[in-house]
Amino acid sequence: MVDTSLAGGGLAAARPDQRPNAPVGSADREGSGPVLQIASAQAARVGGREVPSAVARPIARPGTLRILLRNPAAAVGLAILFTVAVVALLAPLVFPGDPLDIAGPALLRPGTNAAFPFGTDSLGRNVAAGLAHGARITLTIGLAAAGLGLLIGVLVGSVAGYFGGRLDDLLVKLTEIFQTVPPFVLMIVLVAIFQPTVPTIITAIGIVSWPGVARVVRAEFRSLRNKDFVVAARGLGFGHRRIIFREILPNALPPIIVTASVMVAGAILAESAMSFLGLSDANAVSWGSMIGMGREQIRTAWYLTAIPGIAIVLTVLALNLIGDGLNDALNPRLSRSR
Amino acid sequence: MSLLQVSGLHTRYETNDGVLRAVDGVSFAIEAGETVGLVGESGCGKSTLGKTLVGLVPASEGEVTFDGAEISHLSPAALKPVRRRLQMIFQDPFGSLNPRQSIGQILTAPLAVHGVRSAAERRAQALAMVRRVGLPDDTLQRFPHEFSGGQRQRIGVARALILAPQLVVCDEPVSALDLSIQAQILNLLVEMKSELDLAYLFVSHDLSVVRYFADRVLVMYLGRIVESATYDTIWSRPRHPYTRALMEAVPDPLRRRTAAPLSGDLPSARNVPSGCRFHPRCPFATDLCRSADPALRSVEPGHEVACHHAEAIFAAAGATPPGAATVH
Numbered sequence: 001m002v003d004t005s006l007a008g009g010g011l012a013a014a015r016p017d018q019r020p021n022a023p024v025g026s027a028d029r030e031g032s033g034p035v036l037q038i039a040s041a042q043a044a045r046v047g048g049r050e051v052p053s054a055v056a057r058p059i060a061r062p063g064t065l066r067i068l069l070r071n072p073a074a075a076v077g078l079a080i081l082f083t084v085a086v087v088a089l090l091a092p093l094v095f096p097g098d099p100l101d102i103a104g105p106a107l108l109r110p111g112t113n114a115a116f117p118f119g120t121d122s123l124g125r126n127v128a129a130g131l132a133h134g135a136r137i138t139l140t141i142g143l144a145a146a147g148l149g150l151l152i153g154v155l156v157g158s159v160a161g162y163f164g165g166r167l168d169d170l171l172v173k174l175t176e177i178f179q180t181v182p183p184f185v186l187m188i189v190l191v192a193i194f195q196p197t198v199p200t201i202i203t204a205i206g207i208v209s210w211p212g213v214a215r216v217v218r219a220e221f222r223s224l225r226n227k228d229f230v231v232a233a234r235g236l237g238f239g240h241r242r243i244i245f246r247e248i249l250p251n252a253l254p255p256i257i258v259t260a261s262v263m264v265a266g267a268i269l270a271e272s273a274m275s276f277l278g279l280s281d282a283n284a285v286s287w288g289s290m291i292g293m294g295r296e297q298i299r300t301a302w303y304l305t306a307i308p309g310i311a312i313v314l315t316v317l318a319l320n321l322i323g324d325g326l327n328d329a330l331n332p333r334l335s336r337s338r
Numbered sequence: 339m340s341l342l343q344v345s346g347l348h349t350r351y352e353t354n355d356g357v358l359r360a361v362d363g364v365s366f367a368i369e370a371g372e373t374v375g376l377v378g379e380s381g382c383g384k385s386t387l388g389k390t391l392v393g394l395v396p397a398s399e400g401e402v403t404f405d406g407a408e409i410s411h412l413s414p415a416a417l418k419p420v421r422r423r424l425q426m427i428f429q430d431p432f433g434s435l436n437p438r439q440s441i442g443q444i445l446t447a448p449l450a451v452h453g454v455r456s457a458a459e460r461r462a463q464a465l466a467m468v469r470r471v472g473l474p475d476d477t478l479q480r481f482p483h484e485f486s487g488g489q490r491q492r493i494g495v496a497r498a499l500i501l502a503p504q505l506v507v508c509d510e511p512v513s514a515l516d517l518s519i520q521a522q523i524l525n526l527l528v529e530m531k532s533e534l535d536l537a538y539l540f541v542s543h544d545l546s547v548v549r550y551f552a553d554r555v556l557v558m559y560l561g562r563i564v565e566s567a568t569y570d571t572i573w574s575r576p577r578h579p580y581t582r583a584l585m586e587a588v589p590d591p592l593r594r595r596t597a598a599p600l601s602g603d604l605p606s607a608r609n610v611p612s613g614c615r616f617h618p619r620c621p622f623a624t625d626l627c628r629s630a631d632p633a634l635r636s637v638e639p640g641h642e643v644a645c646h647h648a649e650a651i652f653a654a655a656g657a658t659p660p661g662a663a664t665v666h
Binding site: 227228229231232233234235236237238239242246247250251 | 414425426428439448
């Protein structure tokens with residue numbers, strides 16, 4: 001018999017000396033490690049009274065957020081993104097009214113007028129207001145486009161990876177077709193056909209960005225679908241939908257989450273690039289459209305392109321830092337070997 | 339009528355190097371409440387046979403009849419009601435539980451899928467099953483990584499039994515566990531069998547594990563069953579040279595070597611030897627063995643063997659069975 005006091009560090013509750021009528025030898029107690037301790041049902045209830053569980057909780061693995069905050073680069077990324085999000089949320093309160101309205105004299109340089117800390121553009125519009133309202137549009141487009149891309153990518157990738165065979169061949173070919181078309185050209189064509197509004201821009205970026213996710217998800221599903229717990233789920237009679245979304249997908253999430261953060265950054269860049277070319281929603285300010293409008297004065301009023309440009313750089317950098325941090329936090333084995 | 343009747347079952351895999359005949363013409367039956375041990379070397383097709391029976395691997399040929407109904411060619415939807423009565427316990431207690439689900443989710447999901455509508459009822463059944471397999475009540479809120487290998491295998495047993503099956507295929511359920519814990523899990527399986535009136539097909543490469551509780555033993559070699567007999571018969575009067583070699587491989591200080599030790603590796607199931615598939619490794623092989631494939635034939639009531647020279651070998655080896663000194 002195992003010495004409980006030694007093995008369990010006092011965790012194990014009273015145990016019966018011998019299981020009654022044990023058909024096999026007497027070695028019927030779990031070899032106990034210092035952390036986990038077997039307890040039979042008999043051991044857990046002695047004299048009809050509940051005895052505290054004898055299964056010790058192992059030292060809890062810190063949550064993903066905590067690991068992320070411990071990583072200085074990721075913490076900086078989170079701080080920047082948080083700031084941008086707060087600015088976006090508070091924009092209508094701090095700068096009420098339409099940021100596209102003329103607010104003062106044209107081409108005020110930053111720092112010359114306290115009412116316009118970032119100056120005004122060639123039409124006298126407040127750059128600070130544009131920046132704050134632009135954060136809303138830019139973040140919305142980034143998140144929604146990445147969300148749409150994720151949705152398509154996860155669906156295509158999981159179905160291809162789970163079912164395999166002909167369906168897989170077909171979906172892989174489809175993915176490859178989308179990958180061979182230059183994404184930027186496809187995006188511009190889509191937006192040009194359907195008028196540049198916020199929803200069409202989101203749709204265009206989403207349609208262009210799913211193939212990468214689909215490949216990641218497919219690879220994960222292919223390796224997970226033969227795991228014993230998936231085979232067990234099939235043996236228990238679970239349907240395909242249940243196996244895909246409840247059994248496999250939660251285990252495939254870490255690489256998907258990492259990809260998602262980088263996708264948001266990519267979507268913001270794509271939106272900015274299209275706005276720079278003039279393909280932006282004329283009724284909404286985004287950082288990209290501010291750069292596009294300031295482009296003509298780049299020699300005389302460089303700040304009109306530089307200020308929203310810096311905002312984009314910082315936000316995209318923050319998302320990439322978070323993506324890297326998430327990668328380390330969610331793949332501890334990978335980060336240790338670095 | 340037998341609970342499970344298998345006849346002429348083949349399972350083949352298409353691989354890049356040709357067709358792999360994992361199960362190559364197997365017939366046997368399991369009665370209700372019976373425990374049948376299926377032993378053989380790694381790679382002989384015993385796990386594939388187990389998975390084919392529960393419908394996890396499609397059968398290429400042959401019939402599997404469960405409780406009077408043919409099940410090897412059913413659609414997933416038609417197989418679902420059968421799944422309830424035909425369950426499986428897996429070898430690897432670490433890989434067979436979804437790491438992202440709590441034990442409560444793992445145990446209640448099968449009930450939900452099989453039509454237990456009330457969440458409270460599912461919870462109650464899961465709790466009862468957790469207690470039955472000897473785990474504490476708070477197991478349901480915990481996750482697989484919080485348990486040791488033996489405890490996880492208890493959870494695996496609970497999951498297989500929660501649908502109240504009639505036949506459970508145990509695919510090497512203890513081979514991934516420490517020796518002391520192996521005994522616990524075997525005890526648990528024995529207890530469950532008597533409580534729930536189960537039949538087991540117990541797949542193992544380890545005769546010393548099977549001997550604990552198999553009523554009957556099937557010895558498998560390269561996709562075929564080469565000997566089938568009750569547990570006592572196979573230990574006292576093994577006929578097939580391969581069976582004798584397997585028993586010889588069970589370590590025992592009290593026993594002298596009586597059979598020739600087995601040499602060489604299991605041949606590839608992609609390229610099965612001609613004649614008797616055991617002849618390249620058999621110390622008694624003759625020209626007959628190299629040309630003619632021996633069929634499984636009865637040598638005494640309830641004892642079948644696939645060997646041309648079963649009687650001669652048995653007579654030559656005398657009545658001293660290789661493992662006589664060790665049985666219990």
